Amino acid sequence: MPFEKRIDRESPGCILFLIDQSWSMADDMGGSPGSKADNVAGVVNSVLYELVLRCIKNPEEGPRHYYDVGVIGYGGSVQRELFSINTQSILVGSDELGQNPLAIREVINSDGTQAKRPIWVEAQASGSTPMCGALDLAGATVAEWISRHPTSFPPIVINVGDGESTDGDPTPWAQRLQGLSTSDGSVMFFNVNISESAGESICFPESARDLPDDLARMLFSISSPLPDYMLSIASASGFPVQPGARGFAFNADFAAVASFLRVGTSTAQMER
Amino acid sequence: MVAFREPKDGYENNDCEDAVGYDSGLRAFSVSDGASASARASEWSGSLVQAFLEPELTNRLDPFSCWELARNKFESLPDSAETTTTDWWSSEVTRRGAFATFLGVTISEETSGYVWKSVAIGDTCVFHLRNGELLASSPLKDPSEFGSAPNLVSSSSLPTGAVQSSGVCEIGDTLLGISDALAAWALKRSKSNNDTWNFICRLQQEPFRSFLRAARASGELEDDDVSLIRCQIIQ
Numbered sequence: 001m002p003f004e005k006r007i008d009r010e011s012p013g014c015i016l017f018l019i020d021q022s023w024s025m026a027d028d029m030g031g032s033p034g035s036k037a038d039n040v041a042g043v044v045n046s047v048l049y050e051l052v053l054r055c056i057k058n059p060e061e062g063p064r065h066y067y068d069v070g071v072i073g074y075g076g077s078v079q080r081e082l083f084s085i086n087t088q089s090i091l092v093g094s095d096e097l098g099q100n101p102l103a104i105r106e107v108i109n110s111d112g113t114q115a116k117r118p119i120w121v122e123a124q125a126s127g128s129t130p131m132c133g134a135l136d137l138a139g140a141t142v143a144e145w146i147s148r149h150p151t152s153f154p155p156i157v158i159n160v161g162d163g164e165s166t167d168g169d170p171t172p173w174a175q176r177l178q179g180l181s182t183s184d185g186s187v188m189f190f191n192v193n194i195s196e197s198a199g200e201s202i203c204f205p206e207s208a209r210d211l212p213d214d215l216a217r218m219l220f221s222i223s224s225p226l227p228d229y230m231l232s233i234a235s236a237s238g239f240p241v242q243p244g245a246r247g248f249a250f251n252a253d254f255a256a257v258a259s260f261l262r263v264g265t266s267t268a269q270m271e272r
Numbered sequence: 273m274v275a276f277r278e279p280k281d282g283y284e285n286n287d288c289e290d291a292v293g294y295d296s297g298l299r300a301f302s303v304s305d306g307a308s309a310s311a312r313a314s315e316w317s318g319s320l321v322q323a324f325l326e327p328e329l330t331n332r333l334d335p336f337s338c339w340e341l342a343r344n345k346f347e348s349l350p351d352s353a354e355t356t357t358t359d360w361w362s363s364e365v366t367r368r369g370a371f372a373t374f375l376g377v378t379i380s381e382e383t384s385g386y387v388w389k390s391v392a393i394g395d396t397c398v399f400h401l402r403n404g405e406l407l408a409s410s411p412l413k414d415p416s417e418f419g420s421a422p423n424l425v426s427s428s429s430l431p432t433g434a435v436q437s438s439g440v441c442e443i444g445d446t447l448l449g450i451s452d453a454l455a456a457w458a459l460k461r462s463k464s465n466n467d468t469w470n471f472i473c474r475l476q477q478e479p480f481r482s483f484l485r486a487a488r489a490s491g492e493l494e495d496d497d498v499s500l501i502r503c504q505i506i507q
Binding site for chain 1: 282420
């Protein structure tokens with residue numbers, strides 16, 4: 001059965017984010033305060049925070065290397081994020097990630113207690129939308145990772161953006177990515193289209209029939225179907241998913257992006 | 273009573289996040305399955321089992337008394353001390369707490385006979401057997417009830433969702449305490465194989481390990497930490 005490989009230090013998982021950093025990301029996000037770039041950076045930092053916490057078995061030992069994690073930004077050019085980790089690699093271990101945030105901010109929890117919140121990614125918005133270039137780099141990165149981890153849980157790649165690619169049709173690049181696999185399953189490629197205006201979000205649709213335009217239908221077509229375990233998690237998270245649901249969100253506001261990424265970065269078995 | 277505790281395939285004993293214990297004098301046993309998603313899961317499951325078997329615990333089947341004692345033990349462990357490091361995660365990990373399932377069983381001699389009573393939170397189960405037949409199981413009764421999100425006891429908040437059960441034993445009956453993977457396997461297999469419970473009753477340490485290896489390799493048994501405690505009622 002695919003998607004059953006346990007994630008541990010011998011067989012780490014791989015999660016790669018592609019973030020649209022084009023000029024339009026400076027616009028307000030529909031239904032949420034702040035720009036799209038601010039909101040996306042905030043959600044990705046939250047996901048990375050939870051991911052690192054999942055890798056801690058003993059606070060004194062620190063986070064374990066259960067995942068290789070990467071963030072690729074594309075706005076004008078394609079670039080590696082996670083600058084705070086001293087490496088040229090796109091992917092960094094969750095242990096290194098946890099030890100080297102870009103900054104640590106003091107926040108107040110809902111119960112009034114103070115807490116430290118690390119950040120690794122900052123908001124950026126400039127230039128065009130070279131999505132194909134980002135997918136090209138993601139494909140090369142994931143292929144190289146799979147060559148070193150051929151039996152691991154398959155990589156999860158999540159693209160978050162607000163518009164059309166300016167460097168060509170991303171379909172063949174997405175198909176190349178989805179054609180890669182470990183012995184435990186094919187690479188999962190998911191897409192989140194964030195909202196321009198306050199309106200209804202469509203998350204994990206099983207068909208393109210309710211999608212309003214060509215961009216949405218194209219992004220749906222290049223998004224991977226959710227594996228069974230992720231369907232269960234999506235359902236338990238309150239999404240009314242049907243069999244055949246794909247890892248795609250359209251016109252997603254902040255809450256929808258956050259929920260989507262929690263489902264989309266889940267793995268079938270807990271990290272050990 | 274006899275207990276077995278085995279880590280996931282390829283792992284060391286100290287990686288095992290299950291805890292199991294018994295006290296023949298107290299006529300009590302306990303099994304707890306630490307949740308891998310939380311930090312310090314093995315310390316918390318160990319604290320719960322130790323607390324349940326503390327002679328000073330006056331009302332053993334009251335989950336709140338047991339939890340309070342377990343939390344005191346857990347917080348007195350060295351890892352709980354505030355670290356002097358500048359990491360950002362220690363306070364958050366401490367705030368979130370550790371999580372585990374819990375099963376505690378007592379046996380007492382009453383006018384109706386030997387009475388077993390259990391308290392359980394989550395999917396670690398007690399089974400009451402007579403002549404190889406299953407008379408009762410708690411808190412779960414069917415393999416379909418096992419899932420990836422069982423109820424858990426947190427080290428940072430009062431326990432909820434405790435299920436209490438009881439039954440009357442005869443001499444020769446067997447009680448089993450089993451963590452989720454093997455409990456689900458046994459309930460499923462017993463639907464098609466009448467010898468399942470006798471098979472578990474016959475297992476000794478080395479055959480137990482061999483059985484786990486084979487069942488995991490065939491995909492019949494989830495590769496998870498496994499604990500089994502077997503208690504036979506004797507004169």
